[in-house]
Every structure is written in structure tokens, then in C-alpha cells.
Amino acid sequence: MLASAVAVHAAMLFLTLAPPNVLTSRNQALITSYVQPEFGQDWKLFAPNPKQRNDAIGVRLRTEGPGGVTRVSKWINLTAQDVAAIKGNPAPARVHQNMLRIAWDNSEAWHGPNDRPKGVRGVVAGTYLKRVVLQRVGHRWQGERITAVQIAGRYTAVPAPSWTNEGKPDTTTYRVLPWWPVTGQDYKGL
Known part of the structure; x- marks a missing residue:
């Protein structure tokens, strides 16, 4: 059970980062709903711009x-x-x-x-x-x-x-x- 949950999690994160392909285009809504907002990429991680x-x-x-x-x-x-x-x-x-x-x-x-x-x-x-x-x-x-x-x-x-x-x-x-x-x-x- 735990192994399959980890596999699904890793697959979703991989598909988010993968180049556009048939699998990601058909399942974009599902992938996005899983990944956002908890695992979304923020390129400001190393150079944050604090809110003013x-x-x-x-x-x-x-x-x-x-x-x-x-x-x-x-x-x-x-x-x-x-x-x-x-x-x-x-x-x-x-x-x-x-x-x-x-x-x-x-x-x-x-x-x-x-x-x-x-x-x-x-x-x-x-x-x-x-x-x-x-x-x-x-x-x-x-x-x-x-x-x-x-x-x-x-x-x-x-x-x-x-x-x-x-x-x-x-x-x-x-x-x-x-x-x-x-x-x-x-x-x-x-």
C-alpha cells in the first residue's frame, strides 16, 4: 500500500517536470490538481522576493x-x-x-x-x-x-x-x- 502511494506520488511529480507528451496532455488536469499548490515549483526558492x-x-x-x-x-x-x-x-x-x-x-x-x-x-x-x-x-x-x-x-x-x-x-x-x-x-x- 505504502509502496504504491510512493510510486503514484513520484509518477505525478515526474509527469509535472516531464516534457510535453501524450500522457501529460491527456491527464493535465489530474496532474495539476495533485501537484498544486503543495508541490508546485517556486523558482524564487534561492532568491526570495519578500512581499512588500x-x-x-x-x-x-x-x-x-x-x-x-x-x-x-x-x-x-x-x-x-x-x-x-x-x-x-x-x-x-x-x-x-x-x-x-x-x-x-x-x-x-x-x-x-x-x-x-x-x-x-x-x-x-x-x-x-x-x-x-x-x-x-x-x-x-x-x-x-x-x-x-x-x-x-x-x-x-x-x-x-x-x-x-x-x-x-x-x-x-x-x-x-x-x-x-x-x-x-x-x-x-x-
């Missing part, structure tokens, strides 16, 4: 209750939930934290300043971000059906070390995306 800001991603929900009454939730800090889940854990898995951060970064990169997607990749990145958020909050919020989501990022510069002469960061900035409608299709496969 703290990002927090949040969401608020528009729901529809009995009689068609719509409500808007308070902001839900998804990043804080991720941090709370790994804090104090001797062997934390950062899968959810990485998934949310990568989805946000990709969406931000593929949307212009007017929040319009830059081509097909922008549409895909936005859809992926919305699905990651919906995976976290579910189909319903406080018993009501979710009809739309609004996602936002808060960026705070990391303060300089105390031993430097650099001043404290002066601002926190925000990026609030427009409301995105939620349909049954958004939950497909979640």
Missing part, C-alpha cells in the same frame, strides 16, 4: 429572502479566516490561502483599471475568483439564496524594520470590484 504589502481579500453578499426581499451582508474577511485556520497549527496546509491569493492576483492582473476583463483570460480569471469565493461561502447565507458577490482587496504596506530610518507606510489602499451576479452555473462542480 499585506493583502486581505474580503467579500460581501447580496441575498434574496422570502418575498423577493434583497439584503447585503457585512464584509467577510476571507484572508482572516485563512490565517485563523493555520495559526497555531504545527503542520498547516496553506491550500485555501494560496488558492484565494492566486485567484485574486490573477484576476487583478487580467482586469484593467475600469474592472473590465482583458480578453478571454480576464473573463476566466474573474470567473475563477468568483468560484473560489463561492466555494468558501456556499449556496446560501443566513438561510437566503446568494444572488451576487462583491469582492475587494485591502493593501497595507509592510512596515520597515525598526533598525532602519525608513518612515512608516502612509496609506492603506483598497480595490473594490463591481457586483458580480451569481447563477447556478457558478456552483457547477463545487
Whole structure:
């Protein structure tokens, strides 16, 4: 049993690094889902570029209750939930934290300043971000059906070390995306 598990693990890692071939092209989704994000390559391993800001991603929900009454939730800090889940854990898995951060970064990169997607990749990145958020909050919020989501990022510069002469960061900035409608299709496969 252990030997077969080790063999599957080694095969998946090998296929990730192997040149493109028939086996990897047919099974790319399976290989990627196994390898990412826990075993993904990060070429910055030997020359890391530390983050210069703290990002927090949040969401608020528009729901529809009995009689068609719509409500808007308070902001839900998804990043804080991720941090709370790994804090104090001797062997934390950062899968959810990485998934949310990568989805946000990709969406931000593929949307212009007017929040319009830059081509097909922008549409895909936005859809992926919305699905990651919906995976976290579910189909319903406080018993009501979710009809739309609004996602936002808060960026705070990391303060300089105390031993430097650099001043404290002066601002926190925000990026609030427009409301995105939620349909049954958004939950497909979640």
C-alpha cells in the first residue's frame, strides 16, 4: 500500500517536470490538481522576493429572502479566516490561502483599471475568483439564496524594520470590484 502511494506520488511529480507528451496532455488536469499548490515549483526558492504589502481579500453578499426581499451582508474577511485556520497549527496546509491569493492576483492582473476583463483570460480569471469565493461561502447565507458577490482587496504596506530610518507606510489602499451576479452555473462542480 505504502509502496504504491510512493510510486503514484513520484509518477505525478515526474509527469509535472516531464516534457510535453501524450500522457501529460491527456491527464493535465489530474496532474495539476495533485501537484498544486503543495508541490508546485517556486523558482524564487534561492532568491526570495519578500512581499512588500499585506493583502486581505474580503467579500460581501447580496441575498434574496422570502418575498423577493434583497439584503447585503457585512464584509467577510476571507484572508482572516485563512490565517485563523493555520495559526497555531504545527503542520498547516496553506491550500485555501494560496488558492484565494492566486485567484485574486490573477484576476487583478487580467482586469484593467475600469474592472473590465482583458480578453478571454480576464473573463476566466474573474470567473475563477468568483468560484473560489463561492466555494468558501456556499449556496446560501443566513438561510437566503446568494444572488451576487462583491469582492475587494485591502493593501497595507509592510512596515520597515525598526533598525532602519525608513518612515512608516502612509496609506492603506483598497480595490473594490463591481457586483458580480451569481447563477447556478457558478456552483457547477463545487
